[in-house]
Amino acid sequence: MMSNWLTAAVCAAALVTVPMAAHAQDIVIAIGSEPTTLDPHAADDGGEKAVNDNVYETLMTRDADGNLDLGLAADWPMQIDPTTWEFTLRPGIRFHNGEPLNAEAVVFSVERMIDPDLNSEQLSYYSTLAGAEAVDELTVRILTSGPDPILPARMYYFMIAPPGASTHEDFAEAPVGTGPYRFVSWDRGSEIVLEANPDYWGDVPAIDGVTYRFIEESGTRLSALLAGEVDLITNLLPEFMEQVPQAASQRGLEHPIVILNADDGVTADVRVRQALNYAIDKEAMAAVLFEGAAQVEQGQLLGPTYFGFNPAITAYPYDPELARTLLEDAGALGEEITLVSTAGRWLKDREVTEVVAGFWQAAGMDVDVQIYEFDEYLTRLFDRETRAEAIFVVSGNELLDADRSFSAYYSMDGFGASNSFTELRDWIDQARTETDLPRRQALYHEAVAFAHEQAIMAWLLNINNIWGMSARLQWQPRVDGKMFVSTMSVTE
Amino acid sequence: MSRFVVHRLWQGVIVVFCVVVVVFVLTRLIGDPVRVMLPLEATADQRALFEAQLGLDRPIWEQFLVFVGDAVALDFGDSLWQRRPAMEIIAERLPATLILTFSAIGLAVVVAVPLGILAALKPEGLFDRVVVLVSLIGLSVPQFWLGLLFIVLFAVQLGWLPTSGRGGVEHVILPALTLAIPAMTRIIMVVRSTMMDELNRQYVKTLRAKGLLEWQVVGVHALRNAAVPVLTLCGWELIRALSGYTVVVETVFAWPGLGLTAIQAIERQDLILLQAIVFVTAIIVVAVNLILDIVYKAIDPRIELKAA
Numbered sequence: 001m002m003s004n005w006l007t008a009a010v011c012a013a014a015l016v017t018v019p020m021a022a023h024a025q026d027i028v029i030a031i032g033s034e035p036t037t038l039d040p041h042a043a044d045d046g047g048e049k050a051v052n053d054n055v056y057e058t059l060m061t062r063d064a065d066g067n068l069d070l071g072l073a074a075d076w077p078m079q080i081d082p083t084t085w086e087f088t089l090r091p092g093i094r095f096h097n098g099e100p101l102n103a104e105a106v107v108f109s110v111e112r113m114i115d116p117d118l119n120s121e122q123l124s125y126y127s128t129l130a131g132a133e134a135v136d137e138l139t140v141r142i143l144t145s146g147p148d149p150i151l152p153a154r155m156y157y158f159m160i161a162p163p164g165a166s167t168h169e170d171f172a173e174a175p176v177g178t179g180p181y182r183f184v185s186w187d188r189g190s191e192i193v194l195e196a197n198p199d200y201w202g203d204v205p206a207i208d209g210v211t212y213r214f215i216e217e218s219g220t221r222l223s224a225l226l227a228g229e230v231d232l233i234t235n236l237l238p239e240f241m242e243q244v245p246q247a248a249s250q251r252g253l254e255h256p257i258v259i260l261n262a263d264d265g266v267t268a269d270v271r272v273r274q275a276l277n278y279a280i281d282k283e284a285m286a287a288v289l290f291e292g293a294a295q296v297e298q299g300q301l302l303g304p305t306y307f308g309f310n311p312a313i314t315a316y317p318y319d320p321e322l323a324r325t326l327l328e329d330a331g332a333l334g335e336e337i338t339l340v341s342t343a344g345r346w347l348k349d350r351e352v353t354e355v356v357a358g359f360w361q362a363a364g365m366d367v368d369v370q371i372y373e374f375d376e377y378l379t380r381l382f383d384r385e386t387r388a389e390a391i392f393v394v395s396g397n398e399l400l401d402a403d404r405s406f407s408a409y410y411s412m413d414g415f416g417a418s419n420s421f422t423e424l425r426d427w428i429d430q431a432r433t434e435t436d437l438p439r440r441q442a443l444y445h446e447a448v449a450f451a452h453e454q455a456i457m458a459w460l461l462n463i464n465n466i467w468g469m470s471a472r473l474q475w476q477p478r479v480d481g482k483m484f485v486s487t488m489s490v491t492e
Numbered sequence: 493m494s495r496f497v498v499h500r501l502w503q504g505v506i507v508v509f510c511v512v513v514v515v516f517v518l519t520r521l522i523g524d525p526v527r528v529m530l531p532l533e534a535t536a537d538q539r540a541l542f543e544a545q546l547g548l549d550r551p552i553w554e555q556f557l558v559f560v561g562d563a564v565a566l567d568f569g570d571s572l573w574q575r576r577p578a579m580e581i582i583a584e585r586l587p588a589t590l591i592l593t594f595s596a597i598g599l600a601v602v603v604a605v606p607l608g609i610l611a612a613l614k615p616e617g618l619f620d621r622v623v624v625l626v627s628l629i630g631l632s633v634p635q636f637w638l639g640l641l642f643i644v645l646f647a648v649q650l651g652w653l654p655t656s657g658r659g660g661v662e663h664v665i666l667p668a669l670t671l672a673i674p675a676m677t678r679i680i681m682v683v684r685s686t687m688m689d690e691l692n693r694q695y696v697k698t699l700r701a702k703g704l705l706e707w708q709v710v711g712v713h714a715l716r717n718a719a720v721p722v723l724t725l726c727g728w729e730l731i732r733a734l735s736g737y738t739v740v741v742e743t744v745f746a747w748p749g750l751g752l753t754a755i756q757a758i759e760r761q762d763l764i765l766l767q768a769i770v771f772v773t774a775i776i777v778v779a780v781n782l783i784l785d786i787v788y789k790a791i792d793p794r795i796e797l798k799a800a
Binding site for chain 1: 584
């Protein structure tokens with residue numbers, strides 16, 4: 001009994017050490033959380049995406065800067081009527097199990113995603129999806145419930161699965177896609193292994209195999225990199241960028257903001273809201289709190305490559321004197337302002353909140369910082385009846401389109417908005433279904449300018465994603481944070 | 493004896509039931525899993541649909557009846573977070589926690605008992621003072637920090653052991669050591685003081701006067717009498733480790749055990765998985781206690797195992 005256990009342990013030890021030495025072109029990536037499932041349609045989960053982004057493919061893709069590009073689609077989709085988008089597929093592509101990638105697979109994937117029985121956590125990204133129909137082998141029409149100009153952007157996240165394999169019982173444990181890597185094994189709690197797909201339709205990737213390890217604690221992830229056990233770690237803390245062999249930092253999708261209450265309390269006065277923007281030194285925050293791994297948010301809750309970005313609008317400059325004058329004019333000096341926040345949910349959420357409170361205090365407000373456990377914090381964020389003057393939140397925009405953030409935080413009907421500007425809501429509602437792109441762009445430009453003028457929030461930063469890399473790994477990170485192993489290589 | 497076991501088992505069932513009821517009620521009163529699981533930008537309709545799918549829109553008493561019915565059959569339903577049976581997840585994770593805790597407590601006992609005895613032989617002697625001092629340090633160091641220190645020293649600097657993860661024997665050394673140190677120091681303190689008490693007793697003088705060898709006096713007679721409190725502590729340490737004190741160590745070392753899973757279930761408000769973990773943990777605690785009671789009897793026949 002005892003010797004059996006020992007033998008097993010020794011064998012296991014041997015197994016663990018072999019892959020690291022055997023192949024120079026194999027890499028190990030440490031991610032912060034184990035995928036809950038490898039079903040590409042069920043969960044909204046960073047670990048699942050990290051792995052499946054390499055196994056599955058999407059109709060549309062993006063370049064490293066975030067510009068939309070063609071994926072499995074052979075040509076740009078055409079909107080043949082307001083609620084129908086037609087895609088043509090690249091010919092001759094097969095899933096890892098041999099099933100063909102055709103219109104039927106796309107139709108199947110769409111129907112699977114919106115099937116109430118699947119109860120997908122991803123549905124909020126595909127709220128307009130109504131169905132799909134095959135025209136011929138390689139032509140497919142995707143139907144939306146209303147006009148949806150950003151359907152192509154949504155399709156960047158929509159993974160196409162094979163109808164045959166998807167109905168197998170183990171589909172959630174053994175994914176089958178068309179991507180450059182195919183699934184090898186998943187040892188729950190320890191690792192997932194992928195290998196290069198020799199029949200890949202695109203360029204054959206340089207890395208032969210990749211192992212994902214799950215290390216939640218950031219200090220341990222850093223140690224694993226320093227000890228040479230892994231080649232790439234996610235979410236490196238800014239303060240450790242100097243310690244790792246290579247650090248890569250790239251503008252990410254997260255925008256920390258403070259929603260200001262334009263309806264009630266001392267912040268109902270627009271001068272106070274503007275003053276609260278002028279009072280914050282965003283550049284100092286980026287330089288000191290994030291060690292430079294953050295950009296000043298240009299006052300619009302959008303990155304420069306997002307649809308809707310208004311280049312005419314820039315961040316409120318740091319001007320403490322102007323802030324004080326505005327507060328004085330509004331008779332708000334010394335007034336109390338409640339700042340609601342949470343801790344441990346987003347990178348440096350507590351620190352950012354405290355720094356903001358410090359700047360406001362310095363400008364002459366009496367700031368009451370209230371930091372809640374996440375669930376309790378959500379109660380306050382979602383409560384439209386009694387809203388605090390200021391609520392800290394981090395908005396992530398995976399669709400790189402103004403609609404997602406604006407519907408949530410700008411429009412008075414959004415769950416996180418603290419204003420009653422009907423014109424702002426109307427622009428956002430119109431733009432959501434406006435299929436004429438220049439007109440849609442113009443609507444967002446108007447909304448951005450109005451919201452900026454009204455200072456409906458204090459825009460802070462756009463945080464970079466930071467990766468730690470081994471000396472041999474070569475990789476240029478992307479704005480959407482996706483880790484496509486096919487874009488990596490190792491020197492040696 | 494068998495009546496005692498039956499009685500204790502019955503008590504155990506009541507304990508487990510109470511614990512599970514408390515967890516059931518608390519988790520449903522405090523959190524809203526739908527809010528936490530869906531993206532912030534999800535609409536109210538999407539939230540309502542998701543809630544209905546999980547059955548969380550039904551009245552709490554109805555949810556409770558369904559839950560009790562399933563629990564009797566050991567079916568806790570599917571984890572909200574991982575979408576597969578909660579018991580399947582526990583079956584995967586429990587062995588890792590058992591390996592870790594038994595190695596850690598085993599290590600603690602093997603090191604602590606001899607040290608405690610040696611320290612007790614010469615109270616206030618140099619060895620005793622060093623042991624007490626080191627124990628106090630070991631007791632005061634936060635486990636989180638200790639774990640990271642071990643990783644930096646033994647894995648990053650010296651490169652002797654892996655930083656984290658599960659694999660062969662070498663993977664278990666650092667986490668087990670980290671988990672063992674606080675337990676080790678507490679056991680040393682208790683062994684030392686109970687042995688000191690025993691060694692001052694009349695019977696020890698009598699035994700020495702009879703000419704017994706010192707190792708017989710200390711190692712057989714005194715140690716046997718000191719064994720019950722020490723065993724109680726060891727059992728308590730085992731229960732403590734199994735019932736959640738592994739959380740910190742498992743997190744630091746990315747050790748895929750039940751403690752790490754429990755904290756993840758809490759973060760994601762996975763009520764179903766959390767209930768199942770609490771249920772299984774409660775059963776383990778009851779079982780360990782029962783086994784300890786029986787071992788007491790074996791060590792000290794004067795202890796009566798009464799049903800009342």
